[in-house]
Amino acid sequence: xxxxxxxxxxxxxxxxxxxxxxxxxxxxxxxxxxxxxxxxxxxxxxxxxxxxxxxxxxxxxxxxxxxxxxxxxxxxxxxxxxxxxxxxxxxxxxxxxxxxxxxxxxxxxxxxxxxxxxxxxx
Numbered sequence: 001x002x003x004x005x006x007x008x009x010x011x012x013x014x015x016x017x018x019x020x021x022x023x024x025x026x027x028x029x030x031x032x033x034x035x036x037x038x039x040x041x042x043x044x045x046x047x048x049x050x051x052x053x054x055x056x057x058x059x060x061x062x063x064x065x066x067x068x069x070x071x072x073x074x075x076x077x078x079x080x081x082x083x084x085x086x087x088x089x090x091x092x093x094x095x096x097x098x099x100x101x102x103x104x105x106x107x108x109x110x111x112x113x114x115x116x117x118x119x120x121x122x
Contacts, residue, residue: 021066026051026059028096031085034069035093038084068092 021027026048033039033047045056060083063069068089074080085093 021062022092026055027063028099030056030059030063031068031089031093031096032100034083034085034089035097038072038082040080040082044083063089 022031029048029051030044033044039047041056041060044060045051045053048056051059060069060071064071064083066088067086069083070086072082072084074082
């Protein structure tokens with residue numbers, strides 16, 4: 001029996017799963033926020049405008065599970081928790097930074113194109 005199709009399908013699903021996770025709006029912003037070094041929860045929340053506490057918690061847990069960030073706890077009173085990119089997370093942050101720079105450089109052109117498209121007559 002030829003397993004090529006099943007293996008290719010499994011590979012495609014795995015890549016699709018990873019791309020959907022890292023391609024969501026919050027993941028990329030959290031990774032970019034951690035590019036310059038470890039940060040505490042509230043620092044990340046301030047840098048990632050509009051993210052709720054619940055969504056940030058969920059995003060951080062997902063990134064930790066995937067090995068992109070590590071969570072460290074300093075046993076002080078109260079405990080201090082910091083999040084930092086792992087080498088895997090840094091490799092993603094390089095790509096994310098390029099994508100963010102591209103988006104910033106082209107946002108005006110994209111906005112103009114959207115207006116032009118929306119104003120077309122059917």
